[in-house]
Amino acid sequence: MRDEAGTSVRYPQGNVLLRNLTREFPVVTHGQGVHLFDARGKRYLDASAGALVASVGHGNREVVERIHEQLLRVAYVNGTHFTTDVTEQLASRVCALAPAGLSRAAFLCSGSEAVEAAVKFARQLCVERGQPQRTKVIARVPGYHGNTLYALSLSGRPHYKTFFGPMLAEVVTTPAPYPYRSGLENYARDGAAHYVKLLEETLRREGPDTIAAFIAEPVIGSSAGASPPPPGYFEQVSALCREYGILTIADEVMCGCGRTGHFFASERFQFTPDLLVLGKGLGGGYAPLSAVLTRQDHLDEMRRGSGGFMHAQTYLQAPAITAAGLAVLDYYERHDLVAHAAQVGAHFQRRLRESLLSLPHVGSVQGVGLMAGIELVEDTASRRPFPRARKVAERLLAALFEQGLVVWSNTGHADGTNGDLLMLGPPLVITEAEVDELVDTLSRGIQQFFQQFS
Template sequence: MCSHHDPNDHVFYRNPTKYYPQADRGEGIYIIDTQGKRYIDGCGGAVVVSIGHGSHKVREAMLEQADKVAFTHGSQFTTRAARELAARLAGMAPEGLNRVYFLSGGSEAIETSIKMARQYQVDRGRGGKYKVISRWSSYHGNTLGALALSGHTGRRKYYQPLIQHTPHIGPAYCYRCPFGRTPDACGLECAEELEKAILYEGPDSVSAFIAEPVVGATAGAVVPRDGYFQRVREICDAYDVLLIVDEVMTGVGRTGRNFGIDHWGVAPDLLVCAKGLASGYTPLFCVIASEEIHRTIQEGSGAFVHGHTYSQNPLSCAIGLAVLDTIQEEGLIQRSAEMGQVLLDALQGLSSHPIVGDIRGLGLFAGVEFVRDKQTKAPFAPGQKIHARITERAFAHELIVYPGSGGADGVHGDHILLAPPFIITRDQIAEMVDILDRVIGEISAELQEEGAL
């Protein structure tokens, strides 16, 4: 039994007012608690679990590496596990990206990419370039530097006095186009706004532009239209600005390709990867850099002025290799593409509910956005916490989904993310969607009774 009322529980929970059941074990797409309840992990925790829970292959790799050496510091040694994993990732990454810097957290990896971009600019004699442009309705992490780049008012408001000002532009969000366009009349204004921002800031002061290929936590699997990232790449090239893609959620097969950016055939300069790299078996993230960035730092300062204790951790790297082996041997990236289409097709049935405004996604990465009025797309008042109500009700029905808010304007807007393990079956997808259908129906009826619709 786990509860905030338990005097023997000394954990500082993320939400100290909430009751958390105690997880006992994981099997495939399920997490089982100590009461025997069996939950469908419909969002892979926080879009993390790709190969499923309870992998024996990962367990064996973990034990084998632990029997050799579990920890070495990245300033003193390299290891076979680190070298092999870097080679595998370089082989998977977009063209030109072939140097891998390992880390143990997403926010840590984002800030590493920003510092890497900055040192590259200094080492090539362009020390005036320091600004990083990002987008509203984005999320890049919770540390202060990553939060400065994130475009989510609700997550930023407590810490605003501590956050460095960074320039933001509008998102590529077709359902709520910031430019009032419809897809058939789109002139990629959201991409053109990057050029305007670079010119306003001064091209000689802009180091990089960072974006998620598919927006995750803050807007719920928002997929840009074709042409967006191609145009962004052109603009970055024209003004000597680095393109950083945040693939913390979308990397390693989540969207049905190696990386989300692969859908548009664009090669960034830096790629931040990825919750799915270790499928939750260990904290393992990385930045994959171009040879040009690596060479410039090597020939300039001679060393990247940066480091973390668990960078290049051999135990984590061995686990990452076992996860990639599993993904390759079981064809799980192709399966993510196929099952992702099954999931998106099944979710379309939810559009009959009065509060479902939009359903979207790519691969096994899908979002459902909720609205008070379908015609006007008007969101619910933030205090109604529709995303939380739906998530809690689904949890009571033993389905875990990932809630989000603020997609409409940083404060208003409700959605859920669905990102189950790639091993999910058609029947399990049908069960997930059936539970959601029931839950959304119940809450729609309650909102009508409350006069909130």
């Protein structure tokens, strides 16, 4: 399909296997900052940074030029044979920022890959310690850890089992802290004790000596709409897992790299994990990049035992991807981007609550820094979700998209089937004026949508 000037605009019969097979996709020609532009000249405000990826914005020439320099030197080496200056520098920079004890980093291409690697590391360490009976991982519901089969197994999103259930591994689950649906009178006061008690009951039921690891997002991403933990939760979880010899994994693929106003969300919430996973914002969308951070003493145990970590992938430590991470971190430092995200994030959270909480069918607005979730309900008094068959989140997302606002939707969090929410996470370079544009457009869009909703 072509516009009047003959420019190709959409490819309804193209060869790309698109995720949604029922709609046409606009062709993006370029981006700048928080905006994207398609072949028709339409401008979109990218309120979700893609999938909370574009941390340093679109069209960032400072980052692109640094990556280009590395590509001219060497783009790929086998990570089981070589290392490179750019990879070593990125590891040093990330580990210098990391929570205490995390002093080694491996670099892969996606959050799913990094989660798989972290779980394999935990399992191998248990075997190295003479504890082969530790075969289970505890994950939380709701939660999300990736789309490869074991990462998907760890993800507390029951509706995925409709298609893939027989292929997924059995994973032990425990309820995740979720303020809007906790049922607690005072989430901040009672939340930590409530959810840690549920975790301990799970451990005792399963047998704590059969558990290799516990995995959690410090701030739950799209599965629960940027749900923050109650005060003290992760301190108590860490202590409980240490008591039973269970390794802890912090999944910061979405909430890490400055999005919460701290480079690591774990630090903001006093979580001291044994392994930490990064992705998305680390490469800023300029290269597929993720990381697994580990403790030196755990590596020393492996060195004395089998002699190495039994994991490798084609692009492990490839300089083309680590150059992107180093360029992104340099941009963060030059522009004090984490502090900027904290400052603008406070404005973002305030404006969202002021503008949206009074609207019909907006049940909750929650979040931290530059990530937020908006839960939509049929009845705000009872918090009753819309029936899933009405596809509220999908329809609202499409309406906002037509207005040039790109957000991310999710479903099923209320009870495993029903539940509609919007996820926001703009590039960290967003200004307060752009936040105002985002919130005003979103507020108008929600009002217009429900005025016409049937």
